[in-house]
Amino acid sequence: MLSDTLSQLLYGLSYGLLLFMLASGLTLIFSMMGVLNFAHASFYMLGAYAAYQVSQWIGFWPALVIAPLLLFAFGAVVERWGLRRVHKWGHVPELLFTFGLSYIIVELVQVIWGRAAVAYRVPAELDGPVAWLQGYGITFPQYRMFMMGVAVAMLVAIWLLLTRTRVGLVIQAALTHPQQVEALGHNLPRVYMGVFGGGAALAGLAGVVGGNAFVTEPAMAGTVGAIVFVVIVVGGLGSLLGAFIAALLIGLLENFGKASDLTGLAVLARLGVDLDSGSALHSVLALSLSQVAPVLPYLLLVIVLIVRPKGLLGTREG
Amino acid sequence: MQNPHGSSELAELGEIRFQPWNVGRWILWGALALVFALLPLFFSRGFALTLMSQMGIMIVFALSYGMLLGQTGMLSFGHAVYSGFGAYAAIHAMNRIAAGTLLWPISLLPLVGGLAGAFFGVVFGYLTTRRAGTPFAMITLGIGEMVFAAALMFPGFFGGEGGVTGNRTAGPPFMGLPWLSWLTFGPQVQVYGLIAVWCFVCIVAMYALTQTPLGRIANAVRDNPERAEFIGYNTQRVRWLVLILSSFFAGIAGGLTAINFEIVGAESFHAVRSGGVLLAAFIGGAAFFFGPILGAVVFVVFAIALSDYTKAWQLYLGVFFVLLVLYAPGGLASLLLMNLRVAKFRKFARLRDPYVGVLLGGLLLALGVVLLIELTYHVTLDIGQGPLMRLFGLPLDTSAPGPWVLAAFVLVSGFVAFDYYRRRFARCWHDVQVEIEDWIRENPGDSPR
Numbered sequence: 185m186l187s188d189t190l191s192q193l194l195y196g197l198s199y200g201l202l203l204f205m206l207a208s209g210l211t212l213i214f215s216m217m218g219v220l221n222f223a224h225a226s227f228y229m230l231g232a233y234a235a236y237q238v239s240q241w242i243g244f245w246p247a248l249v250i251a252p253l254l255l256f257a258f259g260a261v262v263e264r265w266g267l268r269r270v271h272k273w274g275h276v277p278e279l280l281f282t283f284g285l286s287y288i289i290v291e292l293v294q295v296i297w298g299r300a301a302v303a304y305r306v307p308a309e310l311d312g313p314v315a316w317l318q319g320y321g322i323t324f325p326q327y328r329m330f331m332m333g334v335a336v337a338m339l340v341a342i343w344l345l346l347t348r349t350r351v352g353l354v355i356q357a358a359l360t361h362p363q364q365v366e367a368l369g370h371n372l373p374r375v376y377m378g379v380f381g382g383g384a385a386l387a388g389l390a391g392v393v394g395g396n397a398f399v400t401e402p403a404m405a406g407t408v409g410a411i412v413f414v415v416i417v418v419g420g421l422g423s424l425l426g427a428f429i430a431a432l433l434i435g436l437l438e439n440f441g442k443a444s445d446l447t448g449l450a451v452l453a454r455l456g457v458d459l460d461s462g463s464a465l466h467s468v469l470a471l472s473l474s475q476v477a478p479v480l481p482y483l484l485l486v487i488v489l490i491v492r493p494k495g496l497l498g499t500r501e502g
Numbered sequence: 503m504q505n506p507h508g509s510s511e512l513a514e515l516g517e518i519r520f521q522p523w524n525v526g527r528w529i530l531w532g533a534l535a536l537v538f539a540l541l542p543l544f545f546s547r548g549f550a551l552t553l554m555s556q557m558g559i560m561i562v563f564a565l566s567y568g569m570l571l572g573q574t575g576m577l578s579f580g581h582a583v584y585s586g587f588g589a590y591a592a593i594h595a596m597n598r599i600a601a602g603t604l605l606w607p608i609s610l611l612p613l614v615g616g617l618a619g620a621f622f623g624v625v626f627g628y629l630t631t632r633r634a635g636t637p638f639a640m641i642t643l644g645i646g647e648m649v650f651a652a653a654l655m656f657p658g659f660f661g662g663e664g665g666v667t668g669n670r671t672a673g674p675p676f677m678g679l680p681w682l683s684w685l686t687f688g689p690q691v692q693v694y695g696l697i698a699v700w701c702f703v704c705i706v707a708m709y710a711l712t713q714t715p716l717g718r719i720a721n722a723v724r725d726n727p728e729r730a731e732f733i734g735y736n737t738q739r740v741r742w743l744v745l746i747l748s749s750f751f752a753g754i755a756g757g758l759t760a761i762n763f764e765i766v767g768a769e770s771f772h773a774v775r776s777g778g779v780l781l782a783a784f785i786g787g788a789a790f791f792f793g794p795i796l797g798a799v800v801f802v803v804f805a806i807a808l809s810d811y812t813k814a815w816q817l818y819l820g821v822f823f824v825l826l827v828l829y830a831p832g833g834l835a836s837l838l839l840m841n842l843r844v845a846k847f848r849k850f851a852r853l854r855d856p857y858v859g860v861l862l863g864g865l866l867l868a869l870g871v872v873l874l875i876e877l878t879y880h881v882t883l884d885i886g887q888g889p890l891m892r893l894f895g896l897p898l899d900t901s902a903p904g905p906w907v908l909a910a911f912v913l914v915s916g917f918v919a920f921d922y923y924r925r926r927f928a929r930c931w932h933d934v935q936v937e938i939e940d941w942i943r944e945n946p947g948d949s950p951r
Contacts, residue, residue: 214636218636220636220639220640266824266828269828270827270828270831273831275635275636276575276577276635277827277831279577279636279639280577280780280784280823280827281824281827281828283777283780284820284823284824284827285824287777287781287816287819287820287823287824288817288820288821288824290816291814291816291817291820292817294882294883295814295817295875295878295879295882296878296882297882298882298883299883406773410643410644410647410773413640413643413644414640414644416640417637417640417641417644421636421637468656471655475655476655478651479648479651479652479655481644482644482645482647482648482651483648485641485644485648486629486644486645486648489629489632489633489641490629493632493633
């Protein structure tokens, strides 16, 4: 029982960390450029497909580096010849542009790789459960462990980049004082291009490690996209730490929810209340937690919006 | 109005004339009604009627979306929630009518849908409209996903995977009038007629709404929410009210869908439908009242007519949409009005040659892109049918290099031609627009010649 719970916890954490990898790029782009990148989940999907293609040719490990670099280039091109053009018309056209882009990417992926899922597999070195955890009776795939390692490494790398390097300082300054950064002679549009490309690369990296842990298919952008938006709204728009907490929360919520067959009726029965099957509440309470699991993140969103409209760690009311 | 002195502005106020009969407006609305009435005489085949019925529904839906995006500046990714609930309410009411437990004419079913839509607009709108701008967009997306996921959870009401079916012919005759008993809504023509009437009424009602104080304040909230607050309006309340009204019309569109298809499934809530109405309203030009009407027509042509010919229609629609966002963010309506203005100033002759060049170049470029996409699509999706395919009536062998070389050649030559003429056109267009704007600035309040 305890080992089951622990393994659920690990599954939830690894999923939450993957969500955070996506949410971090989105948050970075949003807080710097004010653009909500609707195509972010599509970048995630492109990362997975690029990794699949590269791993077919030269193996998974080179793909781990090459796919994010490809996504960086793609993101930079999108910013330079797309977003920058609509920037002068305000944020809504920017959002619409990325919305249209997500539409096109899904279709292009289908044109190139077909409508069915592709066989993007976990590398042989990481196939199988973690040996030392099995000693405690916990079955947890090595690859998921690797995924968590990549996410944490990425988190540390971003933090070091933003706080310890010259580039990071320019980015931080551009966040709050764009005009002054420009007056000091930095090329602000190029900083934006770099940040957008960097965000795309982060999404691409998430795609590389997430694509084979889950399924690489044209629908993968849609399944994760809405959840990532929930993550950054719940965490508070523009707050990296908030996104981190929200991502883990939602990852755990979904995983524990999926595994539990607890129903509202069972809870009531334990409390000594017996509901007759004719009442309207009965059909709602008869649902088990695993059945309502897909709705839980959105319910969390609604609750957070009622209790705290700016999100867990958000600073501004939108 | 152009006079900067306040005193003469007051003097102008005195010149307001009472116009009981705005002739231009009556002609315009009359012409629209006439078009709706005459269309089935010219296009009576089954396919055309289906197409026009869906256009009518989409016009109502897109206009209700235009109220949000165009009139109030609220970008919603979950508008299908309201049309979906409208559709479910209507289909359940339809089944009650058929069972005899509800006395209500089928022709007024969309009203049931509208009320259901408005009810959920009150509930969900309270949550979503607490924020504006980008957060509003994300929250509507979340609510939309939630409702879609929840719909699959309660098969009792939502019908599960199969949906809920109904029968539109089961109701009593219209308003209990026996001489209207031929009106059974069995044939598609009668359904088209019902949709056309509802569509016309909704267009008039939504236009009238833009003229009310609420409509004007909605515009103010869109353009400058801070100032609207300073003059004493609660912007959150305004957004909520507009969302409720918009949900009402979306619900009517949903009710019409239920009558048209006689089946409602959980996909009525799907993000694809929310995205579709956004595409339609934006393509037409959400900032103009009539923009979504244009957009709905174009969208339905893409979604129904084009989807018969190619599997890649969504790709073409997406590319079309992105091109509009990049080059004409006002949508088709703005393109139309800009060209009308050029024509009004009699400068169209100068644009004619660049137009011909840019259109021919663009056509060639588009042809190249379409060839390449269709060839690739055939290879990835239809390879089971063998390497042979037909495109524009031409037999093509996708395994031979010939079609690919042709496609690449058309693409490259199209790009070169388009790029050359695009520059010429852009220069000429810019010059003409500058001249027109200069003229307007020098002759304020005057119309040309």
